[in-house]
Amino acid sequence: MSVTLHPLGILLALTFLTAMSFLFFWMFRVPPAAPLSVITARRSITRIHRILVPVVETVVAERAVELGCRLGEDQKAEIILASIVEVPMTLALSTPMPALEAQAKEALDMATFIVQQHNLPVRSRVLPQRSAAEGILRIANEEQVDAIILGLGEKRGRLPAEQFGRTVADVLRKATCEVIVAKAPIPV
Numbered sequence: 001m002s003v004t005l006h007p008l009g010i011l012l013a014l015t016f017l018t019a020m021s022f023l024f025f026w027m028f029r030v031p032p033a034a035p036l037s038v039i040t041a042r043r044s045i046t047r048i049h050r051i052l053v054p055v056v057e058t059v060v061a062e063r064a065v066e067l068g069c070r071l072g073e074d075q076k077a078e079i080i081l082a083s084i085v086e087v088p089m090t091l092a093l094s095t096p097m098p099a100l101e102a103q104a105k106e107a108l109d110m111a112t113f114i115v116q117q118h119n120l121p122v123r124s125r126v127l128p129q130r131s132a133a134e135g136i137l138r139i140a141n142e143e144q145v146d147a148i149i150l151g152l153g154e155k156r157g158r159l160p161a162e163q164f165g166r167t168v169a170d171v172l173r174k175a176t177c178e179v180i181v182a183k184a185p186i187p188v
Helices: 009-026 036-047 057-070 098-117 132-143 166-175
Strands: 050-054 078-086 122-129 146-154 179-183
Touching: 009 036, 009 132, 036 122, 050 057, 057 078, 057 132, 057 146, 057 179, 078 098, 078 132, 122 132, 132 146, 146 166, 166 179
Parallel strands: 050 078, 050 146, 078 122, 146 179
Antiparallel strands: none
């Protein structure tokens, strides 16, 4: 019995051998190690289980709520919505302010609806306080949040350094957790 080698058969065998070699090389190669800073950043993002989003009745706040939901979606993070009713220094903190409290409740209802669309756990709070920053920081400490997301609207005619309001600047300076500032895009 004699075996004859056909050139087409040899070509097919070499093609198959080459393809299998590349496949095994690709399957068994070890990927390069990720830098420690990348690993640390990824771990800190996956440890976000409670997100505080201060809410006012603006589109900017609704965008901040949406960002919070998307950030916490993978971890099924709890979204804590807060509306701070700023009470003037001339009044006691316990003074009822029905108009402002009604606005706060309306803004929280809209924000709660957004969070419910993402099937995330949500709680809301209305807190009377002397300044919005104090209220935000107080709730952040009481709730032990992992991140605060602040919505920032555009203030026309101001320099970029002046864009941050007093509230945002105070929260950035004093917060003990991660703070994310979500600036709305400038309309064209």
